[in-house]
Every structure is written in structure tokens, then in C-alpha cells.
Amino acid sequence: QVQLQESGPGLVKPSETLSLTCIVSGGSISSYYWSWIRQPAGKGLEWIGRIYASGNTNYNPSLKSRVTMSVDTSKNQFSLKLSSLTAADTAVYYCAKGTRITILGVYYYYGMDVWGQGTTVTVAS
């Protein structure tokens, strides 16, 4: 049974870069896609992006200029970097796992079936 655990700083200063890591246990990081989602307090879910074990990425265009995702198969973990932080980036950040299929060379993604518990990130000076 795959489990995910986010780690990273709870408090980050404005204009700095947030770095979060999601450790994958109970299964291999290969053969799945790995996503980051965030949720400001009292608000809905925002998809940040996803990365496949091969390193292929999809980012939300609203954040694309500030987001970098990477995967480390040797450590069975993946990471998120979000730069130029503002107070609007304050949120609970989740990592999640999903499955994709390929039909005629096009990727299709199923829902995210395993989530980390979430880590609260506050952007403040």
C-alpha cells in the first residue's frame, strides 16, 4: 500500500522559493504519475501540476513560470519548487499519486487515489 508524506518548511518569506518533498513508501515511484495540489484555508483545491517517473511534467499555466517539479527514483521521492512567493501562496500543499494510460500515443489520467496528509505553508515575513 503506497503512502505519501510531504516535508518542507512551514514558514517561508515573501519573494523566496518554497521547496517541498514527497516521500513515497510502500511502492515504487515508477509507473505512476505524481501530483501537487494546494488548498488555501477555507477554499477549494488548486492543481499545481504533475510529474511522471520519466520526468515528463504538466504544470498549471497560472503557476508555470514559478513551478519546477522533479523526481528522484533512487530515493523514491519527488519534489516541488515554487519561486517568488507571495501571501497568496499560503495554503495546505498536498502530494498525490495517480495512474495514467496511453491510447494511440496520447496520455489519459485517472483520478488521484493516494494523497499525503498535507503540509501547511505560510508565506510571511
Add this chain to the structure above:
Amino acid sequence: DIQMTQSPSSLSASVGDRVTITCRASQSISNYLNWYQQKPGKAPKLLISTTSSLQSGVPSRFSGSASGTDFTLTISSLQPEDFATYYCQQSYSSPDTFGQGTKVEIK
């Protein structure tokens, strides 16, 4: 981006009630519509993937269906543990997008 319009934003219901939540996509998403349940302070939980595929361990009172670009989550007989917020999400076209959520409260 594909917009997901979820309705209602909240509802009050009693234990045993049949509850229906709707999500409308701004364009075709085939069947790549997923439903999540979120309880306060917890991560979302995937209930249904690709419109109607019930996840393992999810009670059969939950079901999903579609008509064109309109998708429906139905809870056939609401139980106390079902009071939560529900989100739809399309995974057909990047960026994935979520509905704004439906809070199911006790009447």
C-alpha cells in the same frame, strides 16, 4: 482551461436522504471526471474515477453517471459519515481543474 461548474455549493440533508451533486464541464472531457470527498482537516479521498468507477472500499451507496458534459455524484442513502465537502475534477486535459466544491451538511 476547462471550467468545472459544480452545484449546489452547499446542501442540507438528513440521514437516509438521496443526495445528488452535479458537475458541468465547459467542453467535452470524455469520461475523465473524478469525485473526491474531503472532511475537515483531512486530505481529499478519491471516491469515483472516470465518471463511474467506484474505488475499492468505497460504499456502494455512492455512484457516478454522466450525460454529455454533465456529471452526477449520487449518494443513495446519506449516512452520518458522509457529511463532508465533495469535489469533482477533470483529468482529461491539462491543467486538471476542480469544481468549487459542495458542502453536505446535516439538516
